[in-house]
Amino acid sequence: MYNAFFDYLKKYSSKPLSGEDKAMIRRNFTPLRLKRKEYFLQAGDICMDYGFIVKGSMRMYSVDDKGVEHVVRLGLEEWWMGDRESFFNRTPSRYHIDALEPCELLIVKREGDAELISNIPAYTEMEMKLYQAAEMAINRRLTSALTGNAGKRYTDLMERYPAFAVRFPQHIIASYLGINKDTLSRVIRSNKLT
Numbered sequence: 001m002y003n004a005f006f007d008y009l010k011k012y013s014s015k016p017l018s019g020e021d022k023a024m025i026r027r028n029f030t031p032l033r034l035k036r037k038e039y040f041l042q043a044g045d046i047c048m049d050y051g052f053i054v055k056g057s058m059r060m061y062s063v064d065d066k067g068v069e070h071v072v073r074l075g076l077e078e079w080w081m082g083d084r085e086s087f088f089n090r091t092p093s094r095y096h097i098d099a100l101e102p103c104e105l106l107i108v109k110r111e112g113d114a115e116l117i118s119n120i121p122a123y124t125e126m127e128m129k130l131y132q133a134a135e136m137a138i139n140r141r142l143t144s145a146l147t148g149n150a151g152k153r154y155t156d157l158m159e160r161y162p163a164f165a166v167r168f169p170q171h172i173i174a175s176y177l178g179i180n181k182d183t184l185s186r187v188i189r190s191n192k193l194t
Contacts (some may be wrong), residue, residue, distance in 0.1 A: 001031050004054045005106055008180050012129050014121035021120045028112030034099040041097040047086035051106035053079050053138070056103030057167050060095050061175070071175040076163060081105070100168065102153075150179045154187045164166065 005025065006017060019027075032051065034040060040058065041047050051058075057083045060073040072095065075081045086093040087110060108116070116123040140160075144153050153186060158165055164173060174184040 009122050012126035015122040025042045029106040029108050032105045032107050034103040039098045044092050047083040050082035051105040051107045054104040056101040060097045128158050150183050153177045
């Protein structure tokens with residue numbers, strides 16, 4: 001599992017990892033396995049760990065007063081999962097996070113993350129690049145939600161993340177896009193005809 005993370009760091013950092021760096025990462029990250037539908041976090045709990053997905057898929061979602069789920073984030077291999085606000089501020093989360101497939105993760109606590117940022121330049125560089133990428137992705141998603149119709153939102157999502165169509169059920173993708181599953185079915189049918 002750790003080798004997958006070391007390979008991931010190489011993609012996001014020009015700085016090499018020393019043997020000491022790798023040992024510190026191993027000390028601060030703990031392997032975790034989740035079964036399908038098992039929770040990583042439940043609303044109301046404090047997010048004590050942040051997870052790097054080595055294998056599997058996950059979703060982060062809220063549930064409204066009517067019991068409707070609203071997916072705010074999806075994750076696959078080499079993606080991170082957790083509620084950052086709860087993780088850093090130690091406040092109760094508004095979100096549930098669960099495994100959509102059996103998952104293998106490497107999880108880190110807030111103090112471990114801080115130690116790695118302070119001591120490993122490759123980790124610091126990776127974190128900085130991820131924050132930048134996350135902000136850009138959030139802005140794209142928000143713009144798409146505010147200005148795009150259902151068809152455009154779906155097309156944009158599939159262009160950026162084609163694996164989503166294979167890995168996530170349609171009702172999960174529909175929730176992520178903020179549309180109902182019947183609308184998504186019509187969009188997919190019309191895309192197949194063109």
